[in-house]
Amino acid sequence: MIDAATAAGFARLTLGHVGQQYPYALQHVTCVPGDLRAPADQHPIFHGSYDWHSCVHGWWQLLTIARLYPQIAEVAEIRARADALFVAEKVAGEIAYFERPVAGTFERPYGWAWLLALHAEAARHDAGWAAALEPLARSIAARFAAHLPRLTYAIRAGVHSNTAFACTLALDWARAHDAELAQVIEVRARHWFGLDVACQAWEPGGDEFLSPALCEALLMSQVLGAGFAEWFDTFLPDAAAEQPGTLFVPAFVSDRSDGKIAHLDGLNLSRAWCWRAIAAALGEGHPVVPVAEAAAARHLEASLPHLDDDYMGTHWLATFALLAMM
Template sequence: MTNSAFPGLSEAHAVRFAEIALGHVTREYPNVITHFLNGLEDARTPRAMHPIFFGSLDWHSCVHGHWLLARTLRLFPGSPVADRIRALFADSYTPEKVAGELAYFQRPNTGTFERPYGWAWYLLLAAELRRTGMGAVGAAWATALAPLTAEIVGRLKAYLPKATYPVRTGLHINTAFALTLSMAYARRRGDDGLADLITQAAQAWYGGDADAQVWEPSGADFLSPVLTSAVAMAAVLPRAEFRAWFARLLPGVADGQPRTLFTPATVSDRSDGTIAHLDGLNLSRAWCWRAIAAQLDPADPVAIQARAAADLHLADALPHLESDYMGEHWLASFAVLALDGV
């Protein structure tokens, strides 16, 4: 990263983040369950419902904790945590446990379960396991997960054509964030059909955006509605077209405007699960600013502002990944995203 105080994901950072994740991906309680009860028989414990992704307070956080661990293993296969990650995955990605996860998705009234946030993180995990560097064992784990992967890909392909409107919020139902992560999966797996659907959705939802009104942060955001839409467009547009689109979206960026996008959010109570989201906002903004800068000429004043904003947000958030379990169970994944991208 040009002229950045945070040039990328170092092994020291990755090991630190992986240690955090290893401490919570198999921690069943406390747990927040989003669960449709069809009958008394559906009153079950997290582990009974989700044989793999039962930890980390909730399903999606456990999934992206696994992604963090897979990324660490791929980049640093000889690190001090590598064998623990291999043992966890070998125990988790078995046909029996995958069948249990799939059975949950195939229950009645689960069509919106983890849509779209958890779906997108899961697809990023599935793609990570097949990337160069994971080797035959990574491919074997991905093959074991393949039935669940097919289920989630099918759900996303069915959802996008009927989603008339985007969801512009800083929370889990944000559609731009999900499009970006899902596009990374589609391109790595060569799923042109999914990539086309994502491109069509992004252009329909965000292609006409200009002179954006930036009403953020809210008190619950962990994503920037404006910046995530920009990153989604960066994922689907050729570079020159993105540059022209982004200039229309936020014409004052070269002058550091709007100021709120360049100012890290204040986190007043990290034991409050909603307020703690704001540490995640600072990390996800850093990821967005870096992704935007990567589409521009390094000497472009917009790119210079973007890199500086990313560094500022990272410096503010990185010391607080373990301040309380309300952030500890998920923030390290966003730190990896900020430092290493999708």
């Protein structure tokens, strides 16, 4: 668990960008003349933080910090801004965007998953945020439930399209809010990943912020429960010897002003999160636990000092730092 001063620092970083409209990477399919509008007109709530999904998970981070560290000064601003944004009228505007005929793949699956995570966090608060966000969350959940059975092959990329990462966040929400979606995710995860053995871990790619291997293992730890260790021992049979070595060495980031290369800081942070969670799932006495915990520490150390080096990282990295340190 991070200390209150670190949490306050994360909150200040994120408060600085969730309302910053420009620069903004607008992911938008135009249909008719005049269809292209300013980000705040397209997205009444999530028009900051460079792109839609980063704004969503920036708000997840802020609400999480407000719950865990209610004593820090930044919580008053977090709550006031959330009160102004998470209201029925603005949520209706976000839903309207998703209901556009050409928006079926908008933010699928990464932004979808983070929206569910945001709603799950909002539901842990006594404000009206969760009630306001629920129609959007239900809409996203329905999209997940329709999409996953049609997804014949899991997407194993280390970027936003990664199936396992999105399913991990969505499963956490679904177990509390939608038992049918939870069952869909569990069935599909076993279908995609249940027979995987001897993972080669050919990673990282030059612009990846997720580990395909570790995200898969993290999802299966949630799905398999007590049976996870047996699956893991066939999936990464040499992990106790720190093999494949690519999973144990932090990525080198050559240029943090390059938005794609800066993803590698996110890879280090998300790997730290995955390794810590995998170690906890394997349980005391498993030979991989000490090497997993050491790998998590190395990856965190490599990128934690660089959250505010450049806006290409500042607009999102603190979320992954919080995941890694909670």
